[in-house]
Amino acid sequence: MNKTAPVEVYEPFKAGLPPLTRYWRSLWTRRSFISEYSRSELHEKHFDTVFGQVWLIINPLLLSGVYFLLIVIIAGNSDKMRYAHLTACLFLFYFVNHSMSGGSKSVVKGGKLILNTAFPRIMLPMSAWLIALIRFLPTLVVFFVIRAFMGLPWGWNMLWGIPVVMITGAFALGLAILISCANVYFRDIGSFLPYFSRTWLYLSPILYEVKNLKPKLRTFELVNPLFSMMDAWSRAIVHNQMPHLESLLKGTAWALATLLVGTYFFLTRERDFAVRV
Amino acid sequence: MSNFQPVSGEIAVSVQHLGLTYTTTIDKRPTLKARLRTMGRGTKHTRVVRALDDVNLDVPYGSVLGIVGANGAGKSTMMRVMSGILPPSQGRVEVYGKVSTLLALGVGFNPSLSGRENVLLGGLAAGMTRKEIADHFEEIADFAELGDAIEAPMRTYSSGMFSRLGFSVAVTVRPDILIIDEALSTGDAHFKEKSLNKIKELRGDARALIMVSHGLGTIREVCNEVAWLHKGKLIQRGEPNAVVDAYEKFLHVGKSAAINEDI
Numbered sequence: 001m002n003k004t005a006p007v008e009v010y011e012p013f014k015a016g017l018p019p020l021t022r023y024w025r026s027l028w029t030r031r032s033f034i035s036e037y038s039r040s041e042l043h044e045k046h047f048d049t050v051f052g053q054v055w056l057i058i059n060p061l062l063l064s065g066v067y068f069l070l071i072v073i074i075a076g077n078s079d080k081m082r083y084a085h086l087t088a089c090l091f092l093f094y095f096v097n098h099s100m101s102g103g104s105k106s107v108v109k110g111g112k113l114i115l116n117t118a119f120p121r122i123m124l125p126m127s128a129w130l131i132a133l134i135r136f137l138p139t140l141v142v143f144f145v146i147r148a149f150m151g152l153p154w155g156w157n158m159l160w161g162i163p164v165v166m167i168t169g170a171f172a173l174g175l176a177i178l179i180s181c182a183n184v185y186f187r188d189i190g191s192f193l194p195y196f197s198r199t200w201l202y203l204s205p206i207l208y209e210v211k212n213l214k215p216k217l218r219t220f221e222l223v224n225p226l227f228s229m230m231d232a233w234s235r236a237i238v239h240n241q242m243p244h245l246e247s248l249l250k251g252t253a254w255a256l257a258t259l260l261v262g263t264y265f266f267l268t269r270e271r272d273f274a275v276r277v
Numbered sequence: 278m279s280n281f282q283p284v285s286g287e288i289a290v291s292v293q294h295l296g297l298t299y300t301t302t303i304d305k306r307p308t309l310k311a312r313l314r315t316m317g318r319g320t321k322h323t324r325v326v327r328a329l330d331d332v333n334l335d336v337p338y339g340s341v342l343g344i345v346g347a348n349g350a351g352k353s354t355m356m357r358v359m360s361g362i363l364p365p366s367q368g369r370v371e372v373y374g375k376v377s378t379l380l381a382l383g384v385g386f387n388p389s390l391s392g393r394e395n396v397l398l399g400g401l402a403a404g405m406t407r408k409e410i411a412d413h414f415e416e417i418a419d420f421a422e423l424g425d426a427i428e429a430p431m432r433t434y435s436s437g438m439f440s441r442l443g444f445s446v447a448v449t450v451r452p453d454i455l456i457i458d459e460a461l462s463t464g465d466a467h468f469k470e471k472s473l474n475k476i477k478e479l480r481g482d483a484r485a486l487i488m489v490s491h492g493l494g495t496i497r498e499v500c501n502e503v504a505w506l507h508k509g510k511l512i513q514r515g516e517p518n519a520v521v522d523a524y525e526k527f528l529h530v531g532k533s534a535a536i537n538e539d540i
Contacts, residue, residue, distance in 0.1 A: 010361055010370040018364065026404065033401035040387075040394050109387075118361035119402045186309040271364050274357065275299045275326075276307075 016268040023267070027120040034123055038130040060091060060139035064146060080150045082209070084238045088143050089206040089230045092165070095136035096172045096226065097197045102128030103176025104183045104190050107273060114273050121270045122263070125180035129173045143237075153240055160236035160243050167251040168229045174258030181266045184276050205230050225254035285339030289373055289454050289485035290359055292334040296367035297354060297509075298327050328354040330509040331368070336454075338374075341476065341486040343500035343517065345493065345524050351509040352489045356456050359487070374453030374485070377403075377446075388432035392423060392442055395431055399446065413449050420475075421445035422468070441468055448475050455479060458489045473499065493521050 013019075046055050064087045071077050071086065106124040107114070114121060183189045204226040205213065221227045228250040232243035300323045307322065315322075328351045336342050344352050357363040360376050387395060396417060400410040418427050421441045426434065434442075447455060457476075476499055480486060490496055496503060496517060503520040505512045507527075513520050 007374055008361060008372040008376075010358060010365055010372070012366055012368075013364055030401060030404055032407060033398065036401055036407075037398055040390055040398065044389050113399065113402055114362075115357075116362070117399065117402050119404065123402070185307055186312065187306050188308040188310055192309070272299070274363050275301045 013271065018267060018270070023120055027123065030119060030123060033119070034127045034130055037123075037127040038134060041127070041131055042134060056135060056138045057142060059135075060094075060142045063090065063094075064142065080152065081238065084143075084147055084150055084152055085209055085234045086207060087146055088238050089204075089234055091136065091139040091143055092168060092230065092233050093201060093204065093206055093226070094139070095132055096168060096175065097201075098132035098135055099129045099172035099176040100179055100197065101190075101193055102131055103180045104193060105180075106176070107180045107184055108187065121273055122177060122266055125176040125266070126173070128180070129169075129176045132172065132176075133169065147238075152238070155240040157240045157242050158237050161233065163248065164229060164233045164236055164243065164251070167248070167255045168226075168233070170255035171225060171229065171251070171258050174255065174260075174262040176262075177266050178258065178262035181262075181269050184269070184273060200224075200226065205234070209234065225251070225258070228254075285337075285483040287338050287373070288335055288371075289338045290334075290336040290487070291371040291373075292332055292355075292359070292368070293370070294368035295329055295332040295334075295355070295358060295365055295370060296327075297329040297351075297358060297363065298325060298366045299363075300325050328509050329358070329365075332506070332509075332511045334504060334511065334514070336485050336487060338453075338485045339480065339483045340501045341480050341488060341499050343496040343503040344487065344489045344506060345491075345496060345503060345521065346506035347528070349508070350506040352506055353458055355506070356458050356487065356489060360456055372454065376454045376456060377448075377450055377452030389430050391429060392427040392431055392434070393418075396442070396446055400450070405450065409450070417442075417445045417449045420449060420471075437465060437468070444468075444472055448472075448479065452484065454485045454487070456487045459491065493525065497521055 042053075042056075046053055051058060067086055067090065068083065071083055103125040106128040107121065110121075110124045113119075179189065179193075201207070203220055203224055210227075210231045228247035232247040232251060235241045235243045235247075302323055312322065332351075332355065334342075344355070346352050354363065358365050358370055359372065361372075387398070390398070393414070396414065397407075397410055401407070421427075421438075421444075423438060423442060426438060427442075431439070444457075447457070473495070476486060476488075480499070480501075488496070488500065500517045502514065503517045504514040505520050505524050513523055
């Protein structure tokens with residue numbers, strides 16, 4: 001019986017990469033780890049607080065409240081579209097942001113598990129990304145309630161939001177994987193991250209709309225992946241228009257590139273983690 | 278491999294010309310800042326460690342292999358290669374069965390989660406299904422003797438509770454090959470006794486066990502064979518008393534109470 005082939009063979013990697021089919025197969029069989037890990041992390045984070053899981057709704061409400069105070073009450077700007085644009089884009093931005101910040105800690109935090117268990121390490125940033133996604137979904141509900149209050153028109157074009165979320169999600173996953181790996185080598189990335197993401201927030205069409213931007217500053221569009229994603233998102237879900245095809249294609253290209261580069265980077269470095277963490 | 282049944286005498290793990298080199302950081306906490314500050318000055322941030330060098334070893338089913346060696350001999354590294362945590366740099370490792378590892382307290386990587394959640398997560402990460410874990414859970418909790426503490430966050434556990442839980446998980450899931458890395462040393466006398474009995478039971482059950490320990494008394498007692506590693510090389514392997522005697526002679530310690538004490 002065990003004269004047959006060995007159950008597992010461990011050999012040196014070829015070209016620095018683990019055998020990919022085996023890797024994906026073992027990732028697939030462990031997919032319940034990702035959901036269980038995200039669930040228990042979220043549960044634990046809010047377990048001791050008075051409002052518990054309701055924080056998932058309270059957080060985005062407070063966030064939009066702050067900007068309501070800033071734009072509508074202090075600046076006296078009663079442009080409904082602008083406020084709706086801001087909340088919608090801000091929530092999507094926070095999805096990307098949470099994937100990055102959660103992802104950056106994910107591998108380093110999994111220290112003991114990495115030392116003692118053989119599993120595809122990429123599950124750790126994936127779980128961090130799933131947590132960010134779970135936190136994003138209630139914000140959508142909050143946004144739709146705000147939108148309904150403002151009496152903005154509903155329509156079929158809003159469904160374009162679905163591919164936009166998928167594109168942004170893929171991009172966020174790529175970022176989470178990339179940063180989780182970089183953080184193993186440079187542990188202070190977490191300290192830079194808040195400033196980096198704050199800058200990114202201001203450079204993206206979130207607090208303003210693309211059409212209000214000076215043509216001179218439109219060059220950002222070329223280097224900022226979030227530019228096309230935010231524009232497409234706002235058009236679809238706020239304005240009920242079809243996004244530019246160009247934005248969708250650009251966003252897809254950015255997302256795929258980040259995901260591929262991030263995964264490659266991660267897989268080639270992964271064997272180091274057990275001796276570095 | 279659900280219908281897999283280990284047979285005494287057949288090979289469980291075969292290690293062939295195994296070599297492992299890795300690069301690790303010198304800095305305690307590598308940062309971008311440190312990198313930038315020392316850029317261009319030729320400061321080294323990493324060093325290359327040759328942890329294992331041309332090791333050959335076969336472990337048959339129904340036997341307990343003890344591994345002894347001084348600190349830094351590559352014992353734990355070899356365990357990690359056998360369980361697929363570290364891929365080898367040279368050579369080949371063949372594993373014929375399901376491996377469960379207990380490398381110096383495996384479970385409990387997230388101290389703010391309860392013992393139950395940690396067992397579930399550790400099991401899922403190791404590739405078990407929810408059902409398998411649920412089926413074994415009562416047995417694990419019983420064997421670890423944690424009582425209600427199983428629902429408490431693991432940051433509230435003592436080191437003994439930690440290792441008891443780790444040991445219970447590893448032995449209860451019925452692995453074909455069990456790897457134990459100095460995990461018994463923090464339990465009290467009662468639990469040590471219990472774990473030793475469990476190990477003997479698994480040995481009788483035609484499982485393969487690989488044990489890393491500094492407790493030479495235990496090694497003599499339970500192992501059928503002992504391998505002695507030193508600085509990544511296999512120095513000697515064979516009958517337990519002979520190898521342990523040679524190792525003790527090497528250490529210049531002789532048979533003192535201190536080394537027989539711990540397992």
